[in-house]
Amino acid sequence: MIGDVRLLTLPFDAAEELGTFTQRLPQAGGIVSFLGQVRAGGPEGAEVEALELRHYDPLTLPAMTALAARVAGRWTLDGLLILHRSGTMGPGEPIVLVAAAARHRRDAFAAADFAMDHLKSESWFWKREKVAGAWRWIEPRDQDIEDLARWG
Amino acid sequence: MIGDVRLLTLPFDAAEELGTFTQRLPQAGGIVSFLGQVRAGGPEGAEVEALELRHYDPLTLPAMTALAARVAGRWTLDGLLILHRSGTMGPGEPIVLVAAAARHRRDAFAAADFAMDHLKSESWFWKREKVAGAWRWIEPRDQDIEDLARWG
C-alpha cells in the first residue's frame, strides 16, 4: 500500500496533490477524497478573515501516522493520503486532504470518512479564527464527538 | 447551488476538473469526491486491456441530470459535479468523477456516496471489457443492487 502522511506548514495545491496520488495508483478502481478548506463567507455575516492551526511537533505527526496505520489495517486499501496544514490560512485555502484508494468503492468511502472523523476529533491541532479583527480559540464541537461514536 | 453534470465522450483530467470545481466553491467547507478509473492489472492476471461504455443519448444524460436534482434535493449542498465517460478507455483512464461540496462534511460524504451507488446501478450505461483480446459484456453485479438498498 502507498501511504503518504504529511504535516504541512505552507499552502498546498489540493488538486495537484490528489492528481499525483492518483497517478501512482493505476490499479485502484476507486479513489475517495475529502478536502477541507477555510470557508469564505460565514453564517450571519461573520466572515472568517483567517484561521490558524497550531500543532505540537512531538505529538501531531506521530499521531497522524498512527491513524493512517489504523485505517490501513481496517480496510483493504491500495493507497492512503493524509495531508494536514498547520499555521495561518486565509479563506478558500486548503486545510486537510484525505484520499483513500481501493479496489472496492465501499472501502474507499469508509476509510476516508473514518480518517476524517478521527482527524477532526482526535488529532493534535488547536484552532483559532480571526473574525472582525479579533482572534478567538475554537472549542471542540459536539458534532465531532458524535461523528466519532459512529465507528464503535 | 452549482450543478455540473456532463456525459463525456473523450478522456478528461479528473484532477483538473476537481480543481476547477473547487475553485468555484470557496464557501464550501468540505468537498468529497469519488474518482472511478479503469483498473490497471486484474485479479488472477486477467488484465483488462480496454473498457467500453455505451450509452443511449435519449436516456443517459437526462437520467444523470435527474439524479443530480435528486441528490441536491436530499442534502444541503453548495455544489455537485457528475462527470461520466462513454466510449473506449484504457487502463488508468478516468471513468466517473463525482464531487459534492457542502458546508457540513457529513452531507458531502453522503451525497457523493448516494450519487455513486445510483450511478452504478441505475444509470443508462452498458459496459464491456476486452480481456486477452476478446470483448465481453459485463452483467450487473449483485453488490451494486445491495449498495442501492442501503438508501431505503
Add this chain to the structure above:
Amino acid sequence: MAITLVFLGRLEDAAGSGSREVPAAASLGQAIGALDPDLADVLRGPRIRCAVNGTLVQGDVPLRNGDEVAFLPPVSGG
C-alpha cells in the same frame, strides 16, 4: 414507412448490429414478432426494458411510422 430498432449492450450481439430499420408495425409486439424468432425471444426477456422515442414504456404499446424503439438490457455502468 419504417421504424428504427436500437439494441443496447449485449443485445447488439444478439441482433448482429446496434440498430436497424424495419418496416412500420402497428405495435411494439408486432414489431418484435416480425423479427427472427431467436432474437424476438431475447427481446421479450423479463429483464429487457423498452423505450419509444426516449421514453420508457411497459407492455405492448402502439407504434407510429418513424418511431425509434430501444431495447435496454440491465445496465452495468460506471
Add this chain to the structure above:
Amino acid sequence: MAITLVFLGRLEDAAGSGSREVPAAASLGQAIGALDPDLADVLRGPRIRCAVNGTLVQGDVPLRNGDEVAFLPPVSGG
C-alpha cells in the same frame, strides 16, 4: 536547572506565552504548584492533558532537569 512548559491552544492566552522556562521541579504537581495560582487552576482542569517529552502522562509524575512538559487542552482541529 530548568524545565520547559509548553502551553497549547487557549492555554497560551492563559499563560501569556506559548512556552516558558521554569526552575526544575521534582514532579509535575510541584511544577504546576509553583505557577501563578490562577494559571495553576486552569492547568489542573479535568479536560487538560499533559505530555512529558512527547509522551502523554496521567496524574502526577516525576520530572527531571531538562524535561519538556506540554499542557494540552481539548483539540479542535481540521
